[in-house]
Amino acid sequence: MTEPVTQVIETGGAHLARGLAKVEARLREIAAAAGEPVAGWAGDTIAAGGKRLRPLLVLLAAGDDSPAAVRAAAAVELVHAATLVHDDVLDSAPLRRGRPTVWSTAGRDAAIVTGDHLFARAFSELVANDDVVQIRSLSRASSSLASGELLQRADAWDTAVTVERYLERCELKTARLFEAACDLGELSAGSGDAPVLGAFGRRVGLAFQILDDVLDVTGPPERTGKHRGADLLDGTVTLPLILAGFEDLDLRAITTPAQAEAVCDRIAASGALERSRERALVYVDEAKRALPEGMPTAQRRAFELVADGVVERYS
Amino acid sequence: MTEPVTQVIETGGAHLARGLAKVEARLREIAAAAGEPVAGWAGDTIAAGGKRLRPLLVLLAAGDDSPAAVRAAAAVELVHAATLVHDDVLDSAPLRRGRPTVWSTAGRDAAIVTGDHLFARAFSELVANDDVVQIRSLSRASSSLASGELLQRADAWDTAVTVERYLERCELKTARLFEAACDLGELSAGSGDAPVLGAFGRRVGLAFQILDDVLDVTGPPERTGKHRGADLLDGTVTLPLILAGFEDLDLRAITTPAQAEAVCDRIAASGALERSRERALVYVDEAKRALPEGMPTAQRRAFELVADGVVERYS
Numbered sequence: 001m002t003e004p005v006t007q008v009i010e011t012g013g014a015h016l017a018r019g020l021a022k023v024e025a026r027l028r029e030i031a032a033a034a035g036e037p038v039a040g041w042a043g044d045t046i047a048a049g050g051k052r053l054r055p056l057l058v059l060l061a062a063g064d065d066s067p068a069a070v071r072a073a074a075a076v077e078l079v080h081a082a083t084l085v086h087d088d089v090l091d092s093a094p095l096r097r098g099r100p101t102v103w104s105t106a107g108r109d110a111a112i113v114t115g116d117h118l119f120a121r122a123f124s125e126l127v128a129n130d131d132v133v134q135i136r137s138l139s140r141a142s143s144s145l146a147s148g149e150l151l152q153r154a155d156a157w158d159t160a161v162t163v164e165r166y167l168e169r170c171e172l173k174t175a176r177l178f179e180a181a182c183d184l185g186e187l188s189a190g191s192g193d194a195p196v197l198g199a200f201g202r203r204v205g206l207a208f209q210i211l212d213d214v215l216d217v218t219g220p221p222e223r224t225g226k227h228r229g230a231d232l233l234d235g236t237v238t239l240p241l242i243l244a245g246f247e248d249l250d251l252r253a254i255t256t257p258a259q260a261e262a263v264c265d266r267i268a269a270s271g272a273l274e275r276s277r278e279r280a281l282v283y284v285d286e287a288k289r290a291l292p293e294g295m296p297t298a299q300r301r302a303f304e305l306v307a308d309g310v311v312e313r314y315s
Numbered sequence: 316m317t318e319p320v321t322q323v324i325e326t327g328g329a330h331l332a333r334g335l336a337k338v339e340a341r342l343r344e345i346a347a348a349a350g351e352p353v354a355g356w357a358g359d360t361i362a363a364g365g366k367r368l369r370p371l372l373v374l375l376a377a378g379d380d381s382p383a384a385v386r387a388a389a390a391v392e393l394v395h396a397a398t399l400v401h402d403d404v405l406d407s408a409p410l411r412r413g414r415p416t417v418w419s420t421a422g423r424d425a426a427i428v429t430g431d432h433l434f435a436r437a438f439s440e441l442v443a444n445d446d447v448v449q450i451r452s453l454s455r456a457s458s459s460l461a462s463g464e465l466l467q468r469a470d471a472w473d474t475a476v477t478v479e480r481y482l483e484r485c486e487l488k489t490a491r492l493f494e495a496a497c498d499l500g501e502l503s504a505g506s507g508d509a510p511v512l513g514a515f516g517r518r519v520g521l522a523f524q525i526l527d528d529v530l531d532v533t534g535p536p537e538r539t540g541k542h543r544g545a546d547l548l549d550g551t552v553t554l555p556l557i558l559a560g561f562e563d564l565d566l567r568a569i570t571t572p573a574q575a576e577a578v579c580d581r582i583a584a585s586g587a588l589e590r591s592r593e594r595a596l597v598y599v600d601e602a603k604r605a606l607p608e609g610m611p612t613a614q615r616r617a618f619e620l621v622a623d624g625v626v627e628r629y630s
Contacts, residue, residue, distance in 0.1 A: 120457035142435035
């Protein structure tokens, strides 16, 4: 089977492959410009960032690989990377996608400074698009990310967290940046109209986070870069656990990967994974229906493939 | 003797007192809007921020207390506050201006998230001024702050650091945000001309940082909120130590406040404090000379008082 991301690129138009290559080159340039040692840490963080789903959404929404679209895509990815490097400090995470984190190799101070640097650079990059509406969109998403990270910490170890509260966290932590990615792409194309694709991005972001949380329970570790049940050991209560209804479970008593994997097996046996996936599918369906009527066929098909790809756990 | 800040306000025009009150109210609003518990931590960080020298520069450069000037002033102070809360994590600082830090009361995670939040909110605030040039100025200053913090860590414990390298650090850590404060004020007044007051801000920022470093050696603790020689215990090599020429000093061997204070006494006896102050005075003088010819008398006099006030250690 072809990788979902490859399908999207093949379907959506030649500007996607070109644009992603430009974004990659630009991210490398930005990291290198920081000077050593930050350049190395920033570069490692960006390299560990995965499949560039957010830049892909920007380029797809833009419909071109113009300098403005590439800058917007790089800016969104920089905010994402800044968040990752700070999250790794908060989580004391040794690995991300199977690679050592800046926190683990260079320490807490290096990771905090690297994150601050990437974050500041995101705005410097986007500023060149000369569009305050784009900056507003990205700064709102950035505030949301910080609030979402906090909500996660406030709710840690609390197995009585509601589905609504969990979804609010997904909204802040993930969906708002996906929404901004689509808005920024559309805005950078410069039609002058108010962007409409954010509604697609937001829903795909919700589905993405839910399925990411499912993947933490199911593994396999080769794909996630960590053992199953890492969220349980962090005290992060996610939809599969909430729907499994183990309200009496004492998360603090789970202290080893083996214990976490045993709880994962119990969650799987409860049917909560299927029910979580169903919720995600509803958002994927809503996302597709949020695509505007008059959208060109190739673009629509590519957006639909992104939405379907999220379900096939594409990140 | 009247406080320098009071003199500036009395001299510079009624808009300064009004503007600072509006900035204060706006900062409180922004902190509160974060929702608990971040609201409390953000509020504490902002409350610990001192005498609002950066917002004062914005308002002074703007020449009014328009909504745009107040937003710019709040944005600059939010970036400053974000930096402080992250610096306290990096320094494991229990106190700032004699008050417990977020790091010490709520922990590392709370402080990282609070800083990220304040930083994101700075840009959200400034975006409302609808001026990409202002955002560019603030994002550059923010990148510089992160780079400066890093340079400080890279140079830690190294008593062979040069004066040039020390000044580069001051430029990044302090002067660029002072420069941005002046630029933002001028830009928010909207004459359409390129800003010229940044040159004043930059030099005053350099003087401010040098004198801040002198104050770390001289105390008194009631004014700094920490014992003398805190920089020595952190491994931060500053101008007084460089000029004292103690290149054989092993900073890592200084582990108690009493030892640090003894080294402070040796630095003072070497005459390095006077020589540091002289360097600062050169920047203060340059700052005043950077003020443009045609500036109204009251505004000029207020700017000069800011510069002189920095020498009287006004922060």
